[in-house]
Amino acid sequence: MPESKDNSAPNLLKEFGTDHPINFTKDSIMNLLMSFGFEAISGPEIESEKFNFDMLNIKEFHPARQMHDTFYVDQKSYVLRTHTSPVQIRGMLERKPPLALISGGKVYRKDDDSTHLPMFHQIEGIYIANDVSFANLKDLIFKIITSLFGKDTQIRFRPSYFPFTEPSAEVDILSNDGKWLEILGCGIVNPIVLENCNIDSKKYSGLAFGLGIERIAMLKYEVNDIRDFYKSNLDFLKQFK
Amino acid sequence: MKISYKHLIKGIHSKPSIEEVSDKLFQLGHEHEIDKEIFDMEFTPNRGDCLSLNGLLRDLAVFYDVTLFDDIYEGSIKDFNFNFTNNACDDCPTISFLKIELEDLEVKRYKDELKDYFSDLEVSKNNFFTDISNYISYETGQPTHCYDASKIKDDLCLNNVSGNYAFETLFEKKINLNGKNLVFSSADEIINLAGVIGGKKTSCSKETTEVIIECAYFKPESIIGKSIKYDINSDAAHKFERNTDRQCHEMVLRRFIKVVQKHSKVKNIELYSNNYKKFQRKCIPFNTDIINKIIGVKISSEEYKNYLFRLGFNLIDNNIEIPSYRNDLITQNDLAEEIARIIGYDNIPPIELSIKSSNKKDNFNIEHKIKRLLIDNGFNEVINNPFAENGSKNAIKIDNPLDSNKRFLRTSLKESLVENLLYNERRQKDSIKLFELSDIYSNDKSINIKRVIGIIISGRVGKNYIDFSKKLDEKYLKKIISQFVPDNKLTFEDISRSSIDSKLKNKIIFLEIELDKFNRHIQKYNELSTPPKDYKKYIPVSEFPSSSRDLSFSIEDFLQSKNLEDSILNYKHKLLKDCYVFDYYKNDNTNVIKVGYRFIFQSHEKTLTDEEVDNLIDDIIIRCLQISSVSLPGYKN
Numbered sequence: 001m002p003e004s005k006d007n008s009a010p011n012l013l014k015e016f017g018t019d020h021p022i023n024f025t026k027d028s029i030m031n032l033l034m035s036f037g038f039e040a041i042s043g044p045e046i047e048s049e050k051f052n053f054d055m056l057n058i059k060e061f062h063p064a065r066q067m068h069d070t071f072y073v074d075q076k077s078y079v080l081r082t083h084t085s086p087v088q089i090r091g092m093l094e095r096k097p098p099l100a101l102i103s104g105g106k107v108y109r110k111d112d113d114s115t116h117l118p119m120f121h122q123i124e125g126i127y128i129a130n131d132v133s134f135a136n137l138k139d140l141i142f143k144i145i146t147s148l149f150g151k152d153t154q155i156r157f158r159p160s161y162f163p164f165t166e167p168s169a170e171v172d173i174l175s176n177d178g179k180w181l182e183i184l185g186c187g188i189v190n191p192i193v194l195e196n197c198n199i200d201s202k203k204y205s206g207l208a209f210g211l212g213i214e215r216i217a218m219l220k221y222e223v224n225d226i227r228d229f230y231k232s233n234l235d236f237l238k239q240f241k
Numbered sequence: 242m243k244i245s246y247k248h249l250i251k252g253i254h255s256k257p258s259i260e261e262v263s264d265k266l267f268q269l270g271h272e273h274e275i276d277k278e279i280f281d282m283e284f285t286p287n288r289g290d291c292l293s294l295n296g297l298l299r300d301l302a303v304f305y306d307v308t309l310f311d312d313i314y315e316g317s318i319k320d321f322n323f324n325f326t327n328n329a330c331d332d333c334p335t336i337s338f339l340k341i342e343l344e345d346l347e348v349k350r351y352k353d354e355l356k357d358y359f360s361d362l363e364v365s366k367n368n369f370f371t372d373i374s375n376y377i378s379y380e381t382g383q384p385t386h387c388y389d390a391s392k393i394k395d396d397l398c399l400n401n402v403s404g405n406y407a408f409e410t411l412f413e414k415k416i417n418l419n420g421k422n423l424v425f426s427s428a429d430e431i432i433n434l435a436g437v438i439g440g441k442k443t444s445c446s447k448e449t450t451e452v453i454i455e456c457a458y459f460k461p462e463s464i465i466g467k468s469i470k471y472d473i474n475s476d477a478a479h480k481f482e483r484n485t486d487r488q489c490h491e492m493v494l495r496r497f498i499k500v501v502q503k504h505s506k507v508k509n510i511e512l513y514s515n516n517y518k519k520f521q522r523k524c525i526p527f528n529t530d531i532i533n534k535i536i537g538v539k540i541s542s543e544e545y546k547n548y549l550f551r552l553g554f555n556l557i558d559n560n561i562e563i564p565s566y567r568n569d570l571i572t573q574n575d576l577a578e579e580i581a582r583i584i585g586y587d588n589i590p591p592i593e594l595s596i597k598s599s600n601k602k603d604n605f606n607i608e609h610k611i612k613r614l615l616i617d618n619g620f621n622e623v624i625n626n627p628f629a630e631n632g633s634k635n636a637i638k639i640d641n642p643l644d645s646n647k648r649f650l651r652t653s654l655k656e657s658l659v660e661n662l663l664y665n666e667r668r669q670k671d672s673i674k675l676f677e678l679s680d681i682y683s684n685d686k687s688i689n690i691k692r693v694i695g696i697i698i699s700g701r702v703g704k705n706y707i708d709f710s711k712k713l714d715e716k717y718l719k720k721i722i723s724q725f726v727p728d729n730k731l732t733f734e735d736i737s738r739s740s741i742d743s744k745l746k747n748k749i750i751f752l753e754i755e756l757d758k759f760n761r762h763i764q765k766y767n768e769l770s771t772p773p774k775d776y777k778k779y780i781p782v783s784e785f786p787s788s789s790r791d792l793s794f795s796i797e798d799f800l801q802s803k804n805l806e807d808s809i810l811n812y813k814h815k816l817l818k819d820c821y822v823f824d825y826y827k828n829d830n831t832n833v834i835k836v837g838y839r840f841i842f843q844s845h846e847k848t849l850t851d852e853e854v855d856n857l858i859d860d861i862i863i864r865c866l867q868i869s870s871v872s873l874p875g876y877k878n
Contacts, residue, residue, distance in 0.1 A: 006827060008799040008800070008802040009827070010706065010802070010806050010822040011806070012705050012707060013705055013821070014619075014703075014705070014769075015619045015703055015704065015705070016769070016770040017615060017616040017617075017618070017619045017620040017621040017622070017674065018616065018621050018622060019612065019616065019622055019772055019773075020621075020622040022624055023622060023624065024772060024773065025776075027609075027772070036596055037595075037596030037597055044680070044688070045627075045680055045682070046637070046650075046682055046690075060462075061461060061465050071639055071640075071641060071642075072639070072640040073637050073638065073639050073640060073650065074637055074638065074640075074688070075640060076640055078688065080639075100596045106627075110641065110643060112643050117626070118626060118628070118643055118647075119626040119627070127594070127596060132594075133534060133535060133536060133537025133592060134535065134537050134581060134589060135536065135537025135589055135591055135592035136537060136591075136592050136593075136594040137594075138586075138589060138590075138591040138592075139591035139592055139593050139594045140594050156587060157586035157587055157589075158267060158268075158270055158272070158586065159268075159578065159581070159582045159586060160270055160285060161270075161285030161286060161287045161288070166572070166574040166575055166577075166578055167535070167536070167574065167577055167578030167581050168578070188535060188574060190574060191572060191574060192572075205534075205535070207594075217776075220776035221777065221778065221779040222778050223779045228782075229624070230625065231664065232623040232624075232660075232661035232664060232665070232675065233664065233665065233782055234621060234665050234668070234670050234673070235668065235782040235783075236779075236782050237621045237623070238621065239779055239780060240773065240777060240779075
């Protein structure tokens, strides 16, 4: 029945579907970072150990390598990438500074419990130019966090350790219930990593950061159980229109 | 690692409060929780030097005047004529053995720091020497191992062995050593898994009065992974894996003697020490400009020197001499982190960063358009993990899967989407339209990557009165997709219900398309919907089944149709989850309208009874029948 000819007909509501809330969160953050001037790049989820670890200064016997509970495939020829950092390595090898790159996507760790999943999502960014400092990094992180959580958000930087950045930091925000929640990791790109990517570390320096998408999505949507995102339950998904 | 505030404070002159110490530890990057004045520390893996009371005091020395626990035995020690052969000097470049003989074992109760250690940290006691060894490790960060000297009858040897060997730990756990292992042996028998755990045969007991204390430096890579491999909880391995201080052995062993002397009369002390490889102290050039550049601050050279002094670093000929316990410091960036920690990351003012726009086009435009096309037609996006139980010939196999059901990487999205569909059918969903965008991988001599979209449909086309009675099928999907993908690239699959053990009748149509098969028209697709503007607060999904009721109203005065619609759609109740018009018919001759509404009820607390649902629907009927000319044929009050 043509709707336009019958004024008494009920409204013919067209039901739209939904973006997955994790992809919506990822795309929103990617768009935010692109608005800051970052270029989005992508890379494979099956990676060599060279790109996933070695080029990032995660040495074979380093405890940090043990921290990554890694899935190996094809008789240990490759790994499922444990972070999106190898995409940055590929980006640095293909380009010359100055460069500002972001990559987002799935990453894998051999973990499966109520708070950890074997597959989750990250966004990482890197900026390489002359004289990039930790104070510049702080400025960028403030911009990212206040864009995501509001300009009054209380932010705390804590020293941390990542083999690919030095100095390294973890960043917390103060939640409504007074608890500090870890939001992202960041740091000044370790000169060893720059040299691995044929970038002159005496001339250039860089900053890098990485965010866990599920963590941000859980906070933004107030979802308490990370597993809810991956049940594909229509009652769940349709809430995020 | 647990460290007592009470023990820590003994070394800090100003006796700051636990809250203040906690704040300083966070500033230094040492995460922790506090329980009954015990810091449960979580150190980053580069800071093996902090895994002790003294280590933490050294770090806190940048804020406070501290005194380390360094009350040592300062007397002379005889040489220990010990038959030891080191066949693994690369793995263990420095080692000492201290022999202590007691007059007798008359230790009635522990005193001072030893007593506090066991009582405050609630550590289990073993025997006198092992207890001191554990305490010394807590205090200095250097693990030591105690052999009962009377049980070592032959020469001792350190070797890398390969192959299978039976070994029983001092906690009587039997393990089968395999692969390459660094071990101490005596009389052709392994008596100690080096740097991890000692063996039962030579372990100390409560009767031991003559002990040989091994104090060694093991390279982290020689120890790493062993405790996990053999499922051994080893504090020593944890410390060696994170690197220890090569230069501390004499001080540690003299401290050991001092603690023994506090508790028992010592008859004899002998020491064997060997440095197989000379230790080279690291130096980093002193350069304030570089540090300022990395951090983005302007500290003076004097301030920088002062910071280094507080860290315990010496400045010699414009070079910073790095202490032997700081294995993590190699570059100027490492030093910059030290200075930034002392300043406090939160005290470093941000400097505006301006990134020139890359002017690069959005790489995700095509994917975005494809998604909008489907979302505009009521499709919901899902994300699945890529692990599959079965794999085709070219599927990539996971070497170490989480379990046997997840041995392969999927080569198609079909299996995942069928699972998603069945999951929702079990939850009474009668219109299912799902899609997933993902890379899929296969192995044909090399790793192949394809970026694909998978689509699955089954059930009603939609829930409005035009679509309600129509069923999702290949034709429906083709109508949406075919203008953007050539027909010869579309392979629809009608999935047989019997193959997936489902008794429903609706067709299941699956379609998978490589994204590069979409034509250029997709880039010009005119989007109807927009992504949400913000994040909506999630309302937890009920785990209880829903109940539905249909009401078919007759409206003689067609002008009342809108009043009925408003009345129903404005009806709110916490148990009414959804309501829509599924049927509509207007008799053009009589102007009588028939309209069917479906109501769906669901509780978050329980399964609703028929009676509860009937009561709710009665409320709605009474409300509707108050509208003139509206009737519910067949309804009896």
